[in-house]
Amino acid sequence: MRLPLRLLFVFALALACRAGLAAYPDKPIRIIVTSAAGSPLDAMARMVGKLLGPELKVPIVIENKVGGTGAVGMAQAMQLPADGYTLVTATGSTSFLMAEAKSAYSPEDFLFFRGLQAEPSSMAVRADSPYRSMKELVAALKATPEKVSVGGFAAAGFHQYVYYRLQQEAGVQGVWVPFNGGNQAVLALMGGHVQAAGITPSSALPQIQRGELRLLGISSPQRDPNFPDVPTYKEQGFNVVEEIWRGLMVRKGTPPEALATLNAALDRIEAMPEWKTFMADNKQSFMRLSSAQMQKHVETEVKSRRDFLQALGSGGK
Known part of the structure; x- marks a missing residue:
C-alpha cells in the first residue's frame, strides 16, 4: 500500500526534526555572563565552559554582557533562538530584576534549569x-x-x-x-x-x-x-x-531534549574532582535542585523581593 505524497512529506519532516534533536549539540554553545570578568559568576561560567565543552564535544564560548543587573545579557538572549545553544547566567540578583515593576522580564520568559552554587553575603x-x-x-x-x-x-x-x-x-x-x-x-x-x-x-x-x-x-x-x-x-x-545562588537559564521554548542533554552533562561535571575542588577553593555550596525545583525557587523568590523594591521606590509587579 502506497502512502499519499502529503503523508510521506510529513513523515520525512518528522524524521528530520527527530534527527536534528538527537544531534544536539552539533555547533558551539554560547554562555552569556551577566557580570564583569573576574567576578564569582564569571568564574563559575568559565569553569562550566571548560568542563562542558569536552563533555558535549563542542566549543563553549563565554561572552560577558554587563549591565542592568543582567538585563543586557537577557536582552541578547531573547533575540536569539530558543534552541539550547545560548545559555545565560542567573543569580539571586536576577530575581530582583524580575520583581521590578517596569522590568521587561519575568520568570515566565526563561527556564531556570540549573542551580550550581549558593553563598552568603x-x-x-x-x-x-x-x-x-x-x-x-x-x-x-x-x-x-x-x-x-x-x-x-x-x-x-x-x-x-x-x-x-x-x-x-x-x-x-x-x-x-x-x-x-x-x-x-x-x-x-x-x-x-x-x-x-x-x-x-x-x-x-x-x-x-x-x-x-x-x-x-x-x-x-x-x-x-x-x-x-x-x-x-x-x-x-x-x-x-540570606544566601545568593548562581546558575544557568535558557529562553522558554528551549527543547526538553536539549535541556536533558545539558542537565545530564552538568550532573557528570558536578561529580568531577575538578569541579569539587573548584567549589571548595571558592567556598561554595552545592544546590542539588531539579530544574522544576529551581524554577519554583526563582518564582517564589521574585514574589518575596517585591516588598523590598516597593520600599526603595522601585515598585513591584
Whole structure:
C-alpha cells in the first residue's frame, strides 16, 4: 500500500526534526555572563565552559554582557533562538530584576534549569578600618551616616537587599554604592572609595587570605565552615539570614531534549574532582535542585523581593 505524497512529506519532516534533536549539540554553545570578568559568576561560567565543552564535544564560548543587573545579557538572549545553544547566567540578583515593576522580564520568559552554587553575603572592611564588628559599623552609621558608604554588586540586588535588612534590624540608614561586579566593589573598598562592602566572600578571597580585608559578619544561618572565625549577623544581634545562588537559564521554548542533554552533562561535571575542588577553593555550596525545583525557587523568590523594591521606590509587579 502506497502512502499519499502529503503523508510521506510529513513523515520525512518528522524524521528530520527527530534527527536534528538527537544531534544536539552539533555547533558551539554560547554562555552569556551577566557580570564583569573576574567576578564569582564569571568564574563559575568559565569553569562550566571548560568542563562542558569536552563533555558535549563542542566549543563553549563565554561572552560577558554587563549591565542592568543582567538585563543586557537577557536582552541578547531573547533575540536569539530558543534552541539550547545560548545559555545565560542567573543569580539571586536576577530575581530582583524580575520583581521590578517596569522590568521587561519575568520568570515566565526563561527556564531556570540549573542551580550550581549558593553563598552568603558578608560585610567586608579594609584591614586598617576602625570597625571590628557589625555593631561598631552600625554605631558609625547611626552617628554619621553621611560618612559611611557601603558598596556592592548592583542597585536593588541581593547585596543591597541584605544591607536593607540590616538597616531595618538596626534602625539606621546609609548610602549604597552599586557596582557592575563584586570584584569592582572590592577594588573600590581597597582604594578607600567606600568604607565597607556587602559582597560574597568569594569576591575577595585573595584579599581576605592575605589579611588585606576583614569580614565583620556573614549572612549564613550558622557560622560558615569556610569562614569559622566570622560571626553571623544573627549572633551579633541582627536577624539577617540570606544566601545568593548562581546558575544557568535558557529562553522558554528551549527543547526538553536539549535541556536533558545539558542537565545530564552538568550532573557528570558536578561529580568531577575538578569541579569539587573548584567549589571548595571558592567556598561554595552545592544546590542539588531539579530544574522544576529551581524554577519554583526563582518564582517564589521574585514574589518575596517585591516588598523590598516597593520600599526603595522601585515598585513591584
